[in-house]
Amino acid sequence: MTTDQIYDVVIIGGGVVGCATLFHLINNGYNCIMLEKNKDLVAEASAGNSGMLHTGFDAPLGSLELHCIQQCQLHIFDILNKLDLPYNRIGATMVAWDSAQMSKLPKIMQHSRISNLSEINQLSLSELYQREPNLSRNATGAIHIPGETIVDPWLTPMVMAEHARIRGAKIYTRNIGSKIVINCSGLYGDIVEKIAGYSSFKIKPRKGQYLIFNKTAKDVISSSILPVPTEITKGVIVFKSVYDNVIIGPTAEETEDRHPSPTIDSVITKRLWNHGKKTVPSLLKHDIVHMYTGVRPATENKDYQIIARPDRNWLTVGGIRSTGLSGCIGIANHILSQVKDKFGIEPSKSSWETIQKVNFKFTKNGTVMFPYGIEHLITHPLTFTGVTRQMISQSNL
Numbered sequence: 001m002t003t004d005q006i007y008d009v010v011i012i013g014g015g016v017v018g019c020a021t022l023f024h025l026i027n028n029g030y031n032c033i034m035l036e037k038n039k040d041l042v043a044e045a046s047a048g049n050s051g052m053l054h055t056g057f058d059a060p061l062g063s064l065e066l067h068c069i070q071q072c073q074l075h076i077f078d079i080l081n082k083l084d085l086p087y088n089r090i091g092a093t094m095v096a097w098d099s100a101q102m103s104k105l106p107k108i109m110q111h112s113r114i115s116n117l118s119e120i121n122q123l124s125l126s127e128l129y130q131r132e133p134n135l136s137r138n139a140t141g142a143i144h145i146p147g148e149t150i151v152d153p154w155l156t157p158m159v160m161a162e163h164a165r166i167r168g169a170k171i172y173t174r175n176i177g178s179k180i181v182i183n184c185s186g187l188y189g190d191i192v193e194k195i196a197g198y199s200s201f202k203i204k205p206r207k208g209q210y211l212i213f214n215k216t217a218k219d220v221i222s223s224s225i226l227p228v229p230t231e232i233t234k235g236v237i238v239f240k241s242v243y244d245n246v247i248i249g250p251t252a253e254e255t256e257d258r259h260p261s262p263t264i265d266s267v268i269t270k271r272l273w274n275h276g277k278k279t280v281p282s283l284l285k286h287d288i289v290h291m292y293t294g295v296r297p298a299t300e301n302k303d304y305q306i307i308a309r310p311d312r313n314w315l316t317v318g319g320i321r322s323t324g325l326s327g328c329i330g331i332a333n334h335i336l337s338q339v340k341d342k343f344g345i346e347p348s349k350s351s352w353e354t355i356q357k358v359n360f361k362f363t364k365n366g367t368v369m370f371p372y373g374i375e376h377l378i379t380h381p382l383t384f385t386g387v388t389r390q391m392i393s394q395s396n397l
């Protein structure tokens, strides 16, 4: 093997975490290769999310998750602007529907203030209905989180990966050598860990299901309508994609199956429909154009599992459960500092000073063309539906 076949870093897994890590490390001068087992990048947990950049309102205080989300918030908007990627700082309105939920709102406000998150404001009921006139009149209280943002959940990591490729990163599988391996393999994180002889966590897949409505519904909400979160989940959200589809979801069900898009469950579909009826009744006058599912790479731990193993030149990046998009650049930055500090590896090239726009074009057959004739299948249903509008019959309900 010649020296130019020795990379600084191998990244296993091309989901949002692997793509953001590749983007950040190559920009900092590391010679990287990313290995993905699938034909397409961003086709597993990262292809089944809501596309929301959360501000961290329910991430535990002092957690690595909260730290990475805050770091991501500091840098991601500059990156999205420079890459000319769509996003909408639409804000979110967390609505309490009974006294038990109402009693949790002060704690959420206090948590956000202590952790120095973006602005968060209590709303009176009249302020709530002024902002969201189509909401059901059964609300008991609400808070507004202006920083909650929606992005294109497929284009964001894909353009980061293509930006890295333009700067010399390799994205494929072949015989290679590297100084360290970074395990970003999502739903297979614990299985890939065993290659290096570790078993410090177990993936406990958690399914989520969604209904996507026609763009005719775009004016029924003006912010993302959040429920009051529980210990287990953020709950079912009514939100709008960057392409103006209104979506209800995701649910949260434990599953044994690691398949990234499990079958649609009609009982859950009904539950989502009822959530819409209870929350924004007028939404249901509009057609459902698509439904999808996703699976979160949860573990028995609430926090991310980012563990440096210098004795094996192995960096574990696992259990990026439900905020991998929101924290992606913060995670990548944490990885960068671990590569330097825990493994003592310096970049083999100089850092890039700037981020440049990557040109891409949607095609009629559900793909996107990137520079050098590279074509990617759109694997995320929010992006796919937003740009192609696939109709399904409401009679499936």
Ligand SMILES: Cc1cc2nc3c(=O)[nH]c(=O)nc-3n(C[C@H](O)[C@H](O)[C@H](O)COP(=O)(O)OP(=O)(O)OC[C@H]3O[C@@H](n4cnc5c(N)ncnc54)[C@H](O)[C@@H]3O)c2cc1C
Residues within 6 Å of the ligand: 012, 013, 014, 015, 016, 017, 018, 035, 036, 037, 038, 041, 042, 043, 044, 045, 046, 047, 048, 049, 050, 051, 052, 053, 054, 184, 185, 186, 187, 188, 189, 192, 206, 207, 208, 209, 250, 251, 293, 294, 295, 296, 297, 320, 321, 322, 323, 324, 325, 326, 327
């Ligand atoms: C229903 C739902 C809603 C969500 N909503 C949000 C949201 O709104 N905002 C947010 O921030 N987050 C959200 N998330 C969480 C977010 O999607 C995840 O945190 C994120 O996708 C995890 O990314 P990852 O790169 O770790 O995993 P993945 O996307 O699963 O990527 C891992 C990759 O590793 C590859 N791989 C596995 N094994 C190997 C191997 N042996 N060799 C090579 N490659 C391998 C896989 O093929 C895969 O491509 C949601 C998740 C779900 C399911």
